[in-house]
Amino acid sequence: MQNSSIPYQIRAALLQLEPSLDVDWNERLTAIFNDVDMALREEIDSQILRSKEIVWNRMTNTFEFKAQSSLAILKHGLSNERMRAIAKTLSESLEDLKTLDDSAQIADYLENAIEQIDQIQVDENFLLQREKLLIRRTFLLNAAKVIRRMQITPPQGVRQLSEAQIKCFIIEVYIKQQLLGYWFKPLLKRNSPFMKLPIFRYYLSKQQKIRHFELVKTSEFIFVTAPVMQVEHNPYSVRRFLAEEKGAIPDQVFLNVIVLDLAQAGENDYIDRFKAQIECMVTIQSQIHVDVMDLVIQLEEVCENTLIPMLIEPIQFVAKNADVVAQMHLKKFENALTSDFFKPVHEAVKTHLSHIEEFDYLYLNAHRLYSELLAYYREFKEQPALVFNPNVQQFEYKLVGFLKLMEKRRQDTFVPLNQAEWDVMHQRSLKPLQDIRFVITESLLDFRELTIYTNKLKRQSAEKASFLKRMTKGQQAERDLLEAQKAGQQLKHKMFMSILQAPRMSPRCSVFLEFESLHNFSDNERHYAFPCGDNGLTRLPILLRLPDNYTDFDVENFNASIHFDLNFSVASKAEKMSYELNYST
Structure with missing residues (x-):
């Protein structure tokens, strides 16, 4: 069997797997292994599981996660004194986290800690940057472990959030997104089996076209997440998830995230309450011309029908020309990205849009779709025939570079200009x-x-x-x-x-x-x-x-x-x- 024979859907699912965070990682792995033959199991183990420090027992077909990460241990292995002190401080702060039970205080602690880590100055020193990222990852994993064992008091509100829902969002959405960054890919696709359920087919799919929310799937719940109007605002922020903003009218409430519990999706009373909460969801209240909305739909179709398939469909490699085939495929992808995605966005920004709300709307949707392409590209480049290919890696640098420049230069591009x-x-x-x-x-x-x-x-x-x-x-x-x-x-x-x-x-x-x-x-x-x-x-x-x-x-x-x-x-x-x-x- 050739190394590249792991089907895309299996590879994509496993690359998103984080045993430290995903409650159901063992069950998901077992389900995959039960459906494939021994040769494919060996390939999955060799290519993916070992790098994630998951040990597969061939005799019993069971799995064990062996990785152990601790700031208390990590600090002794850091070469820089300042980094050792930071790791020590964060390790001690995790002990303080254990004493909290208020969900808002936990949210403040996590987001403030990550902000402080991200602001650590390393002065273009590669060693310090590597240690900073190692501290960041270890802190997030340690925090997830602490939170899973805590007792959390839910806030009062119309959603009546449960402790399980709060923990699930913090660990499987917020922390996982902080770990994976651009490569976080939690959204339900249109071809997902869930989309066949009545609540999706007859309600959520229609509401999504009006309210432009995202459907984020986790091990236990689906989180319906409202869009943000500033890209620097994290749509998966824990503070944002917990917030219920009071409106000017009595009993009026605005919600950013709504929880769908599939275990209760068949109960009429539950669905009625869920629909009432959707009506409270924050949405884009502005004058967006229908042509701009149509452009976003066009871009979504380009991604779904043209660009993503080019990153999913298997490429036929021959040992002697693998590098040439990879370069030709990347050039084909770049041409499609340029003509079908960049060009219509550029034309709209330069000549067609008029109101700042329209610029914001297009920017946020283009950013969302492009970020999703990055997540698919990560899975594409993890194929054994490509993983060490320098051209494939250089192309990822360009893809990430475009997104970062898009963020940095928003005020130079996605604003009204003569x-x-x-x-x-x-x-x-x-x-x-x-x-x-x-x-x-x-x-x-x-x-x-x-x-x-x-x-x-x-x-x-x-x-x-x-x-x-x-x-x-x-x-x-x-x-x-x-x-x-x-x-x-x-x-x-x-x-x-x-x-x-x-x-x-x-x-x-x-x-x-x-x-x-x-x-x-x-x-x-x-x-x-x-x-x-x-x-x-x-x-x-x-x-x-x-x-x-x-x-x-x-x-x-x-x-x-x-x-x-x-x-x-x-x-x-x-x-x-x-x-x-x-x-x-």
């Missing part, structure tokens, strides 16, 4: 890359001349010469060579530091992926994403790769990479013309 204002924002989006190209162009000729001169001195020193000539000229040649090498290193260091300065000077128009994504992409390389296309909306970003330090910096390779990326881009003419206008003189 043509002059749009052009200003477009030029601003090009600046960091222009600055980098200027640095390279300004110093490249000197660097090449120094390299030629250094190589010439090396050849001369290696040539055979008479003993007298070696005595009289050898020392001078050696000094010249050392000076040339020193000058070359100084120039390379200057270029390297100037390149690093460009994204720092334009933080809204650049993304340092290793330090802005909360994921360990690389431990020894820097990856920067810069806007590409018209105001950064029509193309995936330009990706630049740098070593962690200047000694490993290859000037010629870096220069060739910039030229290749710009020439490869459809939008390269605009970038090159703008560059010439600004720096040709």
Whole structure:
């Protein structure tokens, strides 16, 4: 059996599995293994379960989760004193968490702690970033373990939330989303078996078109989650889940999240109460033109019918051409993403939308759909034939970079702008890359001349010469060579530091992926994403790769990479013309 033979649906389900958080992880695994043959079980064990530290007993067909994570233990393995102190403080704070029982106080504790961890400054230090992310993950897993054992007092309200519902949301929605980030994929799909139930077919599917809520599935409940109007607001916030906002009218209540208990979905009284709560759900109260709503529906169909199938359908790899097949498939996906997703969004933002509410509506829905594509891409790249493919990994950097730039540059793109204002924002989006190209162009000729001169001195020193000539000229040649090498290193260091300065000077128009994504992409390389296309909306970003330090910096390779990326881009003419206008003189 080939390694790639794990069916997509099984692979996708297992990649979302978190034994530390999912109450029913064992049952889900058992159900999958009962439906597959022994050869496929072996593949699942080898490719997925071992990395999650799940031990499969072949004789009994049972599973055991072996991973043990503790901040109290982790702190002793951290190399940085400040990180050890942070881990110690968080570990002690978990003891304080055990004394709480008020759900609002627990929500405040969790969200404040995560906010403090995310604000830890690591000054572009890869080791510190790795330890910060390790502390973050361990804290979340430890917190989940504590909360599962706690007694929680539910808040008073119209929903009459239960302790089980609160724990389920905190652990399987909020904490899991904090762990997986962009790769969190909890939403029910239209082809889910649940959609055949009467409550979905005859009620929720219709209400979803009006209220634009999400259906988040967990082991026990389905959480109906209202949309947020600010992307920086987490729709899965525990505080938001608990809140019941009073309206201006007596007995009027606004709800952000409503719980559907499928065990009671067949009871008429329960369904009546559930429908009454849906009527209280926060929705988008604004004048959204029907054309904008139709565009969002169009984008949803593009994702569901074109883009997601390209990430789900198996690719036929042959050992000798696997890399070529992968590149061709990614190019096909990028072309479809550009023409069917980026282009209609760009046209709407630039020429069709009028009210800020419409810009917000399109932004939030485009962000939601694109984030979902990222989750599917993660499952796509975990195929054995792709997992170590550098092109597949680089493409993920670009995908994440686009989303981060979309978030950073929202006020430069998804707002009403006239043509002059749009052009200003477009030029601003090009600046960091222009600055980098200027640095390279300004110093490249000197660097090449120094390299030629250094190589010439090396050849001369290696040539055979008479003993007298070696005595009289050898020392001078050696000094010249050392000076040339020193000058070359100084120039390379200057270029390297100037390149690093460009994204720092334009933080809204650049993304340092290793330090802005909360994921360990690389431990020894820097990856920067810069806007590409018209105001950064029509193309995936330009990706630049740098070593962690200047000694490993290859000037010629870096220069060739910039030229290749710009020439490869459809939008390269605009970038090159703008560059010439600004720096040709």
